[in-house]
Amino acid sequence: MPTPTDIKPPFTRQTAIQKVQAAEDGWNSRDPAKVSLAYSIDSQWRNRATFVTGRKQIIEFxxxxxxxxxxxxxxxxxxxxxxxxIAVRFQYEYHDADGNWFRAYGNENWEFDDDGLMRRREASINDYAIEESERKFNWPLGPRPAGDPGLEELVR
Structure with missing residues (x-):
């Protein structure tokens, strides 16, 4: 699978899907420094009501x-x-320090520079409390395994 910076605009349906998968894999690594390399040095984010500019702030965030x-x-x-x-929809699951589980539902709008680095990210996200038994994402930590159900196969 190509890295996020291997995939550059203009996008086709295939390269857009590859870009989304590369972003998912990167975020599932939970490695802030690695993830930050997919963004331009002066990338601008809105994540919920938090505003972030540049790789240093991305890593901190x-x-x-x-x-x-x-x-x-x-x-x-x-x-x-x-x-x-590229516009994406996503879901993620996590638990807090007290062991309470959540599923977050969201949409992102991405804009890329000519080098394939994301220069703008707008994310709207809502959290929904779930029981641990309601989890849908049970793969081992890291990238979602090939063949594991994606959002198309999951309901609510």
Whole structure:
């Protein structure tokens, strides 16, 4: 599978799907420094009501996120694409320090520079409390295994 920076605009349906899968795999690594390399040096984010600019702040944001959101597992799906933009929907599951489980539902809009680095990320996310027994993402920590159900196969 190509890395996020191997896939550059203009996107086709196939390369947009590859870009989404590469992003999902990167985020499932929970390695803030690695994930930050998919973004331009001056990348601008809105994540819920938090605004982040640049790789240093991306690393700080993701470090804090994954300290709070434990056993994080994410699935993304392509929603739409144009030459240099991609829209995705996603779900992820995690638990907090007290062992309370959540499923987060969200949408992201991405814009890329000519080198395939994401220069803008807009994320709208809602958390939904679940019981551990309601989890859908039970694969071992890390990338979602090939053949594991994605969002198309999951309901609610």
């Amino acid at each position: 993701l470090t804090g996120k994954w300290q709070k959101e434990r056993e994080y597992r994410l699935a993304k799906q392509l929603w739409a694409y144009t030459d240099n933009r």
